[in-house]
Amino acid sequence: MRLVSPLLKHVLYPCLAGSGYLRRRSGAGPAIVTYHGVLPPDYQPLDAALDGSLVTAEALRQQLHLLKAHYSLISPEQFLQWCEGKQELPPRSVLLSCDDGLRNTLTDMLPILQEAEVSCLFFVTGASLDDAPSMLWYEELYLMFLAAPETLTLELSQIGGQAQAAGLCAKRRMWWDLVKKLSQYETVARQALVDQIRIQSGLPTDWASPYYDPAGRGRRFLLLNRPELRLLAGSGMCIGAHTLSHPVLSHTPPEVARREISESRSRLEEHLGQPVWALAYPFGDADSVTQRELDMAAQAGFTCAFLNLDGGLGADTPRFALRRVHVTADMTLAEFEAHVSGFHRLLRRRFLREEVSLLM
Numbered sequence: 388m389r390l391v392s393p394l395l396k397h398v399l400y401p402c403l404a405g406s407g408y409l410r411r412r413s414g415a416g417p418a419i420v421t422y423h424g425v426l427p428p429d430y431q432p433l434d435a436a437l438d439g440s441l442v443t444a445e446a447l448r449q450q451l452h453l454l455k456a457h458y459s460l461i462s463p464e465q466f467l468q469w470c471e472g473k474q475e476l477p478p479r480s481v482l483l484s485c486d487d488g489l490r491n492t493l494t495d496m497l498p499i500l501q502e503a504e505v506s507c508l509f510f511v512t513g514a515s516l517d518d519a520p521s522m523l524w525y526e527e528l529y530l531m532f533l534a535a536p537e538t539l540t541l542e543l544s545q546i547g548g549q550a551q552a553a554g555l556c557a558k559r560r561m562w563w564d565l566v567k568k569l570s571q572y573e574t575v576a577r578q579a580l581v582d583q584i585r586i587q588s589g590l591p592t593d594w595a596s597p598y599y600d601p602a603g604r605g606r607r608f609l610l611l612n613r614p615e616l617r618l619l620a621g622s623g624m625c626i627g628a629h630t631l632s633h634p635v636l637s638h639t640p641p642e643v644a645r646r647e648i649s650e651s652r653s654r655l656e657e658h659l660g661q662p663v664w665a666l667a668y669p670f671g672d673a674d675s676v677t678q679r680e681l682d683m684a685a686q687a688g689f690t691c692a693f694l695n696l697d698g699g700l701g702a703d704t705p706r707f708a709l710r711r712v713h714v715t716a717d718m719t720l721a722e723f724e725a726h727v728s729g730f731h732r733l734l735r736r737r738f739l740r741e742e743v744s745l746l747m
């Protein structure tokens with residue numbers, strides 16, 4: 388969970404941003420920011436935990452304006468060249484990335500990027516190689532929990548027996564526990580268990596149909612399908628891999644993890660007809676990624692792979708554990724700049740003693 392006290396968010400960061408201090412800082416490595424899409428204008432956020440990683444169109448425009456005015460936005464191709472040691476980057480370089488491949492990346496985010504004349508590295512899952520629309524399975528499970536009765540009792544003998552949750556907080560905890568347990572399965576077996584959960588939640592087969600409405604919530608929840616992915620790639624944006632089915636990799640057996648990582652690359656390359664050189668680990672936090680996944684990413688032939696924490700200018704840049712700034716809906720513009728400039732990371736390490744001791 389992000390730790391930004393109101394004092395930092397509303398007093399210190401605005402002062403430092405307003406004085407120009409943040410943008411005068413620089414660090415050895417580039418800053419890499421992670422988006423998860425743009426909220427469609429007519430979508431009413433359902434739940435802070437669910438929608439908290441998507442930004443409004445206006446927030447994205449302001450952030451791009453700031454980066455273009457005071458930082459050096461680099462293309463994914465420039466980043467690749469730097470990664471391979473073939474090119475230096477300008478001071479205060481920033482790379483844009485976006486995870487998951489939700490449909491709104493094409494309908495709501497791409498026009499803003501094109502308007503600003505910037506490019507972005509989009510990480511998509513294997514679901515975007517299918518023609519049929521689908522959702523991220525763990526988001527669908529979360530929505531199922533929201534739609535289920537207040538007190539939910541599940542009996543799943545394959546993954547630990549009976550579990551009960553009463554109220555939203557308890558249901559959230561049970562949801563995340565299930566996400567980790569269900570990550571050990573591949574898509575078909577996992578979907579069979581999710582169907583069991585739906586039945587035990589008392590929901591009809593068509594309970595999710597409002598989320599599949601392309602004119603409504605579908606823009607928020609559906610993933611790009613095969614033709615839409617082609618459109619995104621054809622617009623000049625760069626495509627990277629985000630595994631086949633977005634499991635918590637640290638909870639998958641080795642053969643499943645290896646397939647999730649390596650086949651996402653080979654299948655995307657086959658569909659797009661171009662090299663896929665970058666991987667973003669699903670969830671990308673210290674609990675979801677271990678040294679095993681870093682090794683598998685290297686063995687699968689990627690040039691680099693990205694985490695989703697602890698980023699900003701001057702962050703450590705091991706090629707298979709590149710740190711990124713996770714942009715959230717509640718971030719003010721000054722807070723965004725505090726993260727991009729690396730100041731937030733520095734402050735956390737020096738004064739809050741929150742060293743992220745990840746992996747190495």
Ligand SMILES: [Zn+2]
Pocket residue numbers: 486487629633669670
């Ligand atoms: Zn993701």
